[in-house]
Amino acid sequence: MLLENSYYKIIGRSGEGLDAVFRVALLPDCEVYKGHFPGNPVSPGVCNIETIKECAMLLTGKRLVIDTIRQCRLTAVASPSVCPEVEVTLSCSPVGKGFAVTAKIADNERTYMEYKGEMTVITA
Amino acid sequence: MMEIVDVTKLVPQRAPILMVDRLTDATDDVAVTGFVVKADNYFLDDDGLLAEVGLIEHIAQSASAFAGYKALLAGASEPPVGYIGEIKKFHCYRRPAPGEELNTTITMGAEVAGVTIIKGETRVKGETVADTQMKIFIK
Numbered sequence: 001m002l003l004e005n006s007y008y009k010i011i012g013r014s015g016e017g018l019d020a021v022f023r024v025a026l027l028p029d030c031e032v033y034k035g036h037f038p039g040n041p042v043s044p045g046v047c048n049i050e051t052i053k054e055c056a057m058l059l060t061g062k063r064l065v066i067d068t069i070r071q072c073r074l075t076a077v078a079s080p081s082v083c084p085e086v087e088v089t090l091s092c093s094p095v096g097k098g099f100a101v102t103a104k105i106a107d108n109e110r111t112y113m114e115y116k117g118e119m120t121v122i123t124a
Numbered sequence: 125m126m127e128i129v130d131v132t133k134l135v136p137q138r139a140p141i142l143m144v145d146r147l148t149d150a151t152d153d154v155a156v157t158g159f160v161v162k163a164d165n166y167f168l169d170d171d172g173l174l175a176e177v178g179l180i181e182h183i184a185q186s187a188s189a190f191a192g193y194k195a196l197l198a199g200a201s202e203p204p205v206g207y208i209g210e211i212k213k214f215h216c217y218r219r220p221a222p223g224e225e226l227n228t229t230i231t232m233g234a235e236v237a238g239v240t241i242i243k244g245e246t247r248v249k250g251e252t253v254a255d256t257q258m259k260i261f262i263k
Contacts, residue, residue: 002169032166035138037205044141045208046177046184053177066176069214069256077207117214122171
């Protein structure tokens with residue numbers, strides 16, 4: 001995993017089958033904030049997408065690559081101070097050589113990301 | 125095209141997440157960037173290849189470099205900060221390996237109420253490895 005335990009840490013999980021909610025802490029000491037941006041830590045949208053992908057790998061038990069993002073809306077600026085803990089709500093359904101993945105990242109205050117796309121299983 | 129030696133004049137991102145090396149061409153609405161994937165890239169996955177999100181960030185920063193170039197021409201002293209508002213129709217065809225150079229063509233649409241729609245296509249030696257559309261907010 002590229003970002004687990006450096007950018008985020010999973011602190012809880014619920015759900016059944018291929019639907020789950022992961023409770024995730026955004027780690028303020030992650031080195032990515034040195035550059036994004038200097039003196040103004042903002043969680044990179046792409047790191048939140050990678051967090052969704054890694055949760056999907058945990059949920060499906062497969063190594064996945066993002067084949068297609070149909071639509072990903074970044075609806076609010078996230079950072080470890082704005083949202084130290086968020087919920088990643090995830091639904092995967094088998095399709096072709098992988099999974100269709102629908103996900104949302106939110107806390108009680110707002111939604112940060114809405115995501116729809118396909119991920120392919122790596123067999124190597 | 126005005127020659128820009130230092131890409132940090134064009135984008136606000138810094139190490140470890142600086143994902144563009146240079147702007148190699150720019151017209152009114154099309155620009156080309158270059159970026160070599162190094163062995164210590166932040167987005168290298170467990171198998172050593174550049175993760176898909178590394179490609180997305182590179183395309184976003186390529187658009188940001190283009191916007192920064194335009195701002196510089198218009199007299200700005202600091203690069204503008206851009207945020208991704210939406211990613212649509214992103215396809216990853218292949219994940220590049222360290223040592224490979226990404227060349228990305230950015231086509232920028234009109235700005236409406238602070239939102240600019242861009243298209244990005246990333247090639248390695250002519251082979252398309254990723255393409256996408258994005259909405260970008262530039263502040």
